Amino acid sequence: MFTVGGDRVKERIYQDVKAYSPCIRLLNGTHQIGCNSKRGGNVGTVHMVESQADVDWLVQHGPHAPYIPLLKYSTFTRDVINILTRSGKVNGILLQVVNDTEPPVHMSPDQACPNVGSEMYKNDGNLSNCQRVSWNKQGSGLMFEDLDIPVVLLHNESDVEFIIDQCYNKYNKPSASGEARSYPLCAMQLKVAMDAARDSPTCIRRSAMITNLNPQHYCDPLGDFNVYSFLHLPKVKDDLKPDSVIVAAARMDAFSFFLPSMTNSPFHNVPGADSVVTGLVTLLAVAEAIGKVKHKITKSDKPIMFTFFNGESFDYIGSSRMVYEMQRKNFPSERDPYFLEHPTKGWTESKDDPHPISLEHLYAMVELSQVGLNNRTWLHSDVISARKPAVKAVVDDMIKTLKKAAALSGVEVDIAPTGQPLPPASQQTFLKEKSLPGLLLADHSSSYTNKYYNSHLDVADQLGPEGTLSPHLTHLATVVAQLLYKMSTGKEDTNITADESSVSGLLHCFLKTAQCDMFNRTLNGEQRLSTLSKLPYSLYVSVSYVGRKNPLSVLVHNLLAYFLGDHMTNVTSASDCKAMNKKGDDKQSHPYTFKWMQGAWNNKTMKQESFCVRTIANYSTARSPAFDMEEYSWSSQKYSTWTESAWAADAMQVRIFLMPSKEREIAILCGGIGFFVISTFCLFVIRRKFDTIFDSSSE
Amino acid sequence: MTMMEYVGCGFIAFGLPAALFIVTIARDPLRVLVLMASAFFWLVSLLLSSMLWFAVVPLREKLVFGVVFSVLFQELFRFFFFLLMKKAHAGLNKLLERDTSAQPDSLTLVHNRHLLAYVSGLGFGIIGGAFSMVNVLADMSGPGTIGLKGDSSLFFIVSALATLCFVLLHTFWGIIFFDGMNRDRLNQVAAVVACHMLVSCMSLLNQLDPPVYLGSMITMYIMMIVMGVWAFIIAGGQLGKIPELLPCVHNV
Numbered sequence: 001m002f003t004v005g006g007d008r009v010k011e012r013i014y015q016d017v018k019a020y021s022p023c024i025r026l027l028n029g030t031h032q033i034g035c036n037s038k039r040g041g042n043v044g045t046v047h048m049v050e051s052q053a054d055v056d057w058l059v060q061h062g063p064h065a066p067y068i069p070l071l072k073y074s075t076f077t078r079d080v081i082n083i084l085t086r087s088g089k090v091n092g093i094l095l096q097v098v099n100d101t102e103p104p105v106h107m108s109p110d111q112a113c114p115n116v117g118s119e120m121y122k123n124d125g126n127l128s129n130c131q132r133v134s135w136n137k138q139g140s141g142l143m144f145e146d147l148d149i150p151v152v153l154l155h156n157e158s159d160v161e162f163i164i165d166q167c168y169n170k171y172n173k174p175s176a177s178g179e180a181r182s183y184p185l186c187a188m189q190l191k192v193a194m195d196a197a198r199d200s201p202t203c204i205r206r207s208a209m210i211t212n213l214n215p216q217h218y219c220d221p222l223g224d225f226n227v228y229s230f231l232h233l234p235k236v237k238d239d240l241k242p243d244s245v246i247v248a249a250a251r252m253d254a255f256s257f258f259l260p261s262m263t264n265s266p267f268h269n270v271p272g273a274d275s276v277v278t279g280l281v282t283l284l285a286v287a288e289a290i291g292k293v294k295h296k297i298t299k300s301d302k303p304i305m306f307t308f309f310n311g312e313s314f315d316y317i318g319s320s321r322m323v324y325e326m327q328r329k330n331f332p333s334e335r336d337p338y339f340l341e342h343p344t345k346g347w348t349e350s351k352d353d354p355h356p357i358s359l360e361h362l363y364a365m366v367e368l369s370q371v372g373l374n375n376r377t378w379l380h381s382d383v384i385s386a387r388k389p390a391v392k393a394v395v396d397d398m399i400k401t402l403k404k405a406a407a408l409s410g411v412e413v414d415i416a417p418t419g420q421p422l423p424p425a426s427q428q429t430f431l432k433e434k435s436l437p438g439l440l441l442a443d444h445s446s447s448y449t450n451k452y453y454n455s456h457l458d459v460a461d462q463l464g465p466e467g468t469l470s471p472h473l474t475h476l477a478t479v480v481a482q483l484l485y486k487m488s489t490g491k492e493d494t495n496i497t498a499d500e501s502s503v504s505g506l507l508h509c510f511l512k513t514a515q516c517d518m519f520n521r522t523l524n525g526e527q528r529l530s531t532l533s534k535l536p537y538s539l540y541v542s543v544s545y546v547g548r549k550n551p552l553s554v555l556v557h558n559l560l561a562y563f564l565g566d567h568m569t570n571v572t573s574a575s576d577c578k579a580m581n582k583k584g585d586d587k588q589s590h591p592y593t594f595k596w597m598q599g600a601w602n603n604k605t606m607k608q609e610s611f612c613v614r615t616i617a618n619y620s621t622a623r624s625p626a627f628d629m630e631e632y633s634w635s636s637q638k639y640s641t642w643t644e645s646a647w648a649a650d651a652m653q654v655r656i657f658l659m660p661s662k663e664r665e666i667a668i669l670c671g672g673i674g675f676f677v678i679s680t681f682c683l684f685v686i687r688r689k690f691d692t693i694f695d696s697s698s699e
Numbered sequence: 700m701t702m703m704e705y706v707g708c709g710f711i712a713f714g715l716p717a718a719l720f721i722v723t724i725a726r727d728p729l730r731v732l733v734l735m736a737s738a739f740f741w742l743v744s745l746l747l748s749s750m751l752w753f754a755v756v757p758l759r760e761k762l763v764f765g766v767v768f769s770v771l772f773q774e775l776f777r778f779f780f781f782l783l784m785k786k787a788h789a790g791l792n793k794l795l796e797r798d799t800s801a802q803p804d805s806l807t808l809v810h811n812r813h814l815l816a817y818v819s820g821l822g823f824g825i826i827g828g829a830f831s832m833v834n835v836l837a838d839m840s841g842p843g844t845i846g847l848k849g850d851s852s853l854f855f856i857v858s859a860l861a862t863l864c865f866v867l868l869h870t871f872w873g874i875i876f877f878d879g880m881n882r883d884r885l886n887q888v889a890a891v892v893a894c895h896m897l898v899s900c901m902s903l904l905n906q907l908d909p910p911v912y913l914g915s916m917i918t919m920y921i922m923m924i925v926m927g928v929w930a931f932i933i934a935g936g937q938l939g940k941i942p943e944l945l946p947c948v949h950n951v
């Protein structure tokens with residue numbers, strides 16, 4: 001007592017929910033999808049919905065509309081959400097994932113036919129729209145629905161406990177007989193106010209309009225950077241033959257229904273463990289294995305290009321941009337950030353410049369998709385290009401080599417059912433433009449094994465114990481590395497093996513924490529490991545604007561340089577290594593980059609084995625050409641048109657409070673006004689009789 | 700929306716003061732000026748008490764310390780304002796005597812010194828009430844009402860009623876205090892300070908867990924009525940004539 005409370009009344013009325021992940025609004029060339037609230041937030045009575053009975057009660061009885069139902073995994077289905085939103089009694093939806101002992105059997109917000117809008121079979125009557133195989137059979141497509149109400153995921157235990165115990169059970173829970181409680185009721189306000197509306201062209205046009213001195217922008221294109229590296233960079237002076245470049249690819253991005261990673265919310269919302277990480281890690285392990293034998297691969301062999309595409313979950317942003325640039329003979333591009341950061345690395349118009357690569361130079365593609373959920377791996381390839389005998393021959397040859405290597409490494413591989421089209425993959429973007437022999441390695445023969453494709457539940461836990469996952473991915477990487485070696489040199493080398501400790505180290509980095517050894521090795525010493533995220537990085541591609549790179553793209557770039565670059569043993573200090581970048585035109589350094597890396601920890605010397613690496617690993621823009629073309633027909637579906645709505649700094653808030661009854665509010669209002677009117681009247685009367693009552697003689 | 704609660708409580712707290720202002724003050728610019736001047740003096744006292752509160756770090760957490768010194772500063776500035784009005788009174792008097800066009804209301808202000816005391820007291824009350832209520836009001840306009848964290852649902856109404864009580868108390872104290880100074884009845888001055896101190900400390904009871912709203916409110920309103928009657932009598936009011944206010948009695 002007698003101590004200052006110091007708290008504002010606001011804090012006694014409202015309880016803020018601190019940790020939450022909202023669903024946000026995205027837009028494409030023709031539609032808006034996702035969630036939005038009114039400017040001031042949507043308010044509704046909290047109601048727990050744990051069963052169909054609760055849904056019925058809310059829709060049929062529920063007298064205190066609008067409601068904000070609190071769902072669990074078991075009720076967070078598209079059916080229930082549709083019933084609730086169509087009832088018109090729901091103003092927002094909460095999903096709590098705490099103390100839920102039964103994770104759902106399946107949950108994928110992606111479509112049953114992912115990336116259907118940009119598939120290669122669009123014009124094929126028999127294959128389009130996943131007629132043959134519904135790849136993501138369990139996909140609810142919720143992600144692509146325009147819900148137009150806020151939907152928020154709660155993952156903090158104390159927040160959820162407060163809502164259930166202090167709010168719902170105490171004030172709102174209907175009686176055993178289904179009787180609704182009376183006021184005051186516990187309510188919540190969900191605020192996820194999005195700036196953009198309608199579609200991408202609209203919001204881009206509105207952003208470009210200058211209406212005052214403080215231009216506002218409403219949405220940003222999704223995008224980031226692809227990361228790629230050659231083993232040996234083909235230069236202009238080298239004679240790069242058509243049909244020679246082998247592309248080894250994987251994708252770097254996924255999504256989930258709940259996209260933004262709020263800094264104050266320790267929740268890994270876009271984990272993409274099987275969707276992305278398994279393929280990504282395996283390809284990195286392949287790069288490491290190939291890097292160890294790169295002296296055996298000469299310039300006369302077919303060049304291998306390791307490519308990590310970004311933004312692929314949103315209609316193949318990264319691969320379509322790369323194909324676009326290849327078609328324009330602008331790949332690698334002088335404008336890519338790598339060259340912008342190192343101006344001396346730009347084009348010198350000399351024969352040492354990187355050789356432009358166009359589609360005709362591509363020979364074949366090997367792509368790693370989801371590979372972690374099955375000990376067996378299926379080889380998928382495109383049916384249309386296989387109609388060309390030349391393509392079919394190469395594919396058959398690749399399969400033969402791969403099967404042979406697999407048999408030696410004890411990896412079970414199978415060929416996907418014949419006549420089945422290629423699953424959604426970056427290859428499709430290339431195949432749309434060129435008949436290319438290609439293989440896709442995946443852990444499913446038809447429909448996905450992954451029950452949580454592109455959802456926040458695609459976490460490390462579903463991949464099973466690491467003790468079986470790492471060996472599996474290592475063997476797979478060995479097989480792929482041997483395949484690439486054979487394709488490049490024409491010779492077999494069964495001694496090429498991937499390193500299991502690297503694989504498990506990388507899995508740890510991408511699935512458990514970014515503050516890990518493998519990432520640490522590639523930092524330059526100036527950047528501390530502690531500046532990386534404690535959680536693994538979100539795999540959401542996020543928005544593209546000048547000067548921004550996803551930390552994950554940077555780390556993958558570093559790893560590629562680490563695995564494939566040349567160690568400069570004669571350079572022994574970080575500053576010397578940095579200085580190498582300034583020497584522009586000599587043959588040794590153009591157009592390479594020199595990076596200082598801390599290297600691995602050596603237990604004997606008790607030091608990190610730092611070194612200087614010369615690399616040609618590079619970024620290429622992964623931003624849809626649609627946003628950089630002068631005239632693009634937004635409804636043509638040729639390129640990805642996804643944008644993310646912008647939002648203001650105060651656009652997101654989730655809070656709990658009590659709502660008084662209408663009667664009480666009216667009583668207070670009328671009481672107040674009545675009191676004012678009566679007192680005014682009385683005072684007029686008193687003033688008229690002033691002299692009667694007050695004896696002025698007392699003056 | 701509890702916009703309704705917001706407006707309702709606003710009227711409860713400031714309805715009567717507003718009516719007083721409209722009926723007794725607004726028509727005369729001189730009275731408005733005096734009201735503003737006294738409100739300004741209250742503000743200066745608030746400034747000083749907050750400076751003291753800010754400066755004395757170890758006692759910052761003790762609300763009771765702040766309350767006591769705030770009351771002392773308020774009464775000190777009531778005294779300063781009285782001195783100012785006394786000085787101004789003579790001048791005003793001359794001014795108004797010469798100016799034949801002066802409004803009759805302005806004349807009464809100068810001639811009836813209780814009126815001057817009343818106006819300055821109301822000025823103190825309105826500004827003090829505004830400062831105590833405005834924070835609560837600002838937070839009331841959102842969608843929620845109080846109670847989620849175990850606070851009584853009466854909090855808003857109690858705050859409004861307490862504010863009203865303080866506005867009226869200040870008005871009455873103004874009359875009693877000025878009269879005491881004018882007629883050298885220091886017991887009246889002492890009573891005002893003591894009563895102010897007592898009622899302010901009573902309001903600390905609302906900080907208890909659970910708050911004793913009923914007890915503190917009843918005491919405050921009893922005090923207010925006592926002070927009201929006293930001020931009424933001091934100002935020359937005749938209790939016996941009150942029934943004449945009622946229309947039926949008057950008609951008889």
